[in-house]
Amino acid sequence: MTMFNKSVITRIVSNRYHVYHNNKIVEAVAMGKLRLGQKPIVGDEVKIEFLEEKYVIQEVLPRRNSLIRPLVANVDQALIVMSALEPDFSYTLVDRLIFLVALEGIEPVIVLTKTDLISEEKKNEIELEYTQAGYRFIALNKFDDASELSDVLAGKISVLAGQSGVGKSSILNRMNQDFSLQTQEISKALGRGKHTTRHNQLYNVENGWIADTPGFSSLNFSKVDPLELAQKVPDFAPFVSECRYRDCLHVSEPSCKIKEELEKEKISKVRYQNYCDVLDLIKEERR
Ligand SMILES: Nc1nc2c(ncn2[C@@H]2O[C@H](COP(=O)(O)OP(=O)(O)OP(=O)(O)O)[C@@H](O)[C@H]2O)c(=O)[nH]1
Ligand SMILES: [Mg+2]
Ligand SMILES: [Zn+2]
Incomplete structure (x- = not known):
């Protein structure tokens, strides 16, 4: 696995950086001069050294791209997650996410969740809409272990994108029992007016990295040309x-x-x- 000989920031907690480095996660601080320039973000590839008993980030390597929502650098693909029901499936929402992701030069993969709640016909209809146009498409339900995603994720940095309650964190939990990310019934999430997932973090799955991210509440096209x-x-x-x-x-x-x-x-x-x-x-x- 060549890609992950690289050192990658997987999580940032105030000014401490969790960095995947030589097959393990280490905690690092940033050199003073770094903080003056571009602030490192999750997904950044860094040069790191062990100095005076601690890991220090010396340099952030140039970014291939970066998403703002979620704030992640060097993204290879975005899994656009939409539930078949609860919340209702929306072509409008899926397509708007496809547009935003494509504008960043990032490849979209369409993931339809909660297919246990709809008929086979309805599932096939949605699938055809996207596969006919050449998109990668994966349908999941709560009985799947989500291993269908393994091939898609291998060796890449991926982000999960989609509104609150569609089952993004649930996908990760099914891929690795150790994660136990917090999930919540949508009625409760909406009642509290808050998203269940609230921070950005890269998780190691199938020799790749995937970011669980909070669901968005609105999409902004005002800066799009x-x-x-x-x-x-x-x-x-x-x-x-x-x-x-x-x-x-x-x-x-x-x-x-x-x-x-x-x-x-x-x-x-x-x-x-x-x-x-x-x-x-x-x-x-x-x-
Ligand atoms: N029936 C059914 N329910 C599911 C499935 N996947 C997830 N759920 C349920 O959907 C609800 C929301 O799931 P989460 O994984 O928390 O959703 P999320 O997209 O991470 O939400 P945020 O973190 O708020 O953005 C939970 O109650 C899950 O149990 C599925 O395939 N079928
Ligand atoms: Mg979540
Ligand atoms: Zn034309």
């Missing part, structure tokens, strides 16, 4: 170079390849509509 989104929606990406205009938003421009493919049902109508709604949202949020 519509043209960038138009290029990066994964469903559109294979075709965008064939639109007549380089700055095509795929709305009402002539000779738009995306609209052509949409007519031929080669691009999902659901995703296209969700994309158009997000364009409107960007306009509104900018006002």
